[in-house]
Amino acid sequence: MSRERAVALIREGKRFLVTCHVRPDADALGSALGLAALLRLLGKEAVVYSQDGVPPNLSFLVGSPDVLPTSPEGNFDATFVMDAAARVLVPVLPPSERSGPVVVVDHHAAHDGFGDVIVREIDACATGEVVLRMWRDLSGEPVPREAAQPIYAAMCADTGGFRYPGTTGDTMRIGAGLLDAGVSPWSVASHLFERWPRERMALLGEVLRSIEVHLEGRVALVCVPRDAFNRTGATDEMLEGMVNYGRMLEGVVVAALLWVPRTASASRPEIKISFRSDGDADVAAIAVALGGGGHRVAAGASLTTNMEDAHARVLAALRAQLDGSS
Ligand SMILES: [Mn+2]
Incomplete structure (x- = not known):
């Protein structure tokens, strides 16, 4: 199972690049920020990069000020590309000798096969939910708030506020755990769905x-x-x-x-x-x-x-x- 390969790469590596599809939405950027926060909790170094930066409506995501708008220097033990179902959505990545294996984490039903490792779990309501499954494999620790907020936002966005048919009992149980970690549901929902210019x-x-x-x-x-x-x-x-x-x-x-x-x-x-x-x-x-x-x-x-x-x-x-x- 590809998630096991991704988890092994995390266990073995020290420094990771985490990025997401171009023109990022809340699931793409939220799952990237959440994964990076969890990697740091494991004592790893994680650099978050978004080719199109952070859209103003997503600047409320915890960790967004640290997102780099250009592909960073240095070598990585693996590069994670979040929520990218197709090659055309993948940002410019460092050359393969610097990026390490490219791990695509996704939940879309259709995928064009891009990536060295593909963690594609179509029963997940959002890529953010797949990140939490990876975390469960890696650690028994609860999710800290700095990771919980962007992942909750990812799930809230892709389920239309926990309404769409992809919303399962697991979605709600996982969401509940994120609220227990200190996420404010109204803050996330109002930033995602309201506050219109x-x-x-x-x-x-x-x-x-x-x-x-x-x-x-x-x-x-x-x-x-x-x-x-x-x-x-x-x-x-x-x-x-x-x-x-x-x-x-x-x-x-x-x-x-x-x-x-x-x-x-x-x-x-x-x-x-x-x-x-x-x-x-x-x-x-x-x-x-x-x-x-x-x-x-x-x-x-x-x-x-x-x-x-x-x-x-x-x-x-x-x-x-x-x-x-x-
Ligand atoms: Mn998604």
Whole structure:
């Protein structure tokens, strides 16, 4: 079992690099910070590196001030890459003679095989939960607060606040242990899900006003033109999660959000599309039909076209999937 190999590398080594996928979310960065704190507790040296730094909304994670934005110098006995399901998500790593074995720790169902050691446990609700399993293998000690807070944040984020179907009894038991270690659940949840900049709230207003309902109420679709970002001052990143509002409508089985990223231009038009399912509809199939991909309940695609054409193609793909005809 790959976790055993990773644990052996930790036992034998002294100095480790811990990093996570590019454009890190709370599970990626939280599990990296948690693992680093646990390694230090074992008397090891751990350096945390995030190629895209620490996003402002994740700066509440304990340990985040010590995250390096560039690949550090020196030799490592192993390099851990947290929550990275695909090679394209892996940051620039030191050359293999300095990095040591590359250990990917992940919980995604699909993985492209990158890494010398792959600790992929798809029954874990978050990569943070896999870190705690590694800790259980390594030590009988309780988890200290400096590790508990980022790992709790990782689990809270990936379960949508302990709500999604991946939330198990174990998730709650592990979460309870982290609260016992001194984590403040409201501090973590409010940092993860609230505390929005005004620009983001204004963008949400635009999104809510733009919800269209199609296919006898089964589809909620929102188009976000570049103007919406310009009017509100919101960044592309602030759109994160807003596709879910369409899904909240009674009767909606698929929500789609189409938006123009800042990288689009007149000479190279681009529409990004996010899909969310109510749990029954398979949005991965819809995304694949549009050249994209993802999971059954969350998927996406990108089209090199304008909004009008993208809108028509997305609706056609949705109709084909939901009605079984095209
Ligand atoms: Mn994750």
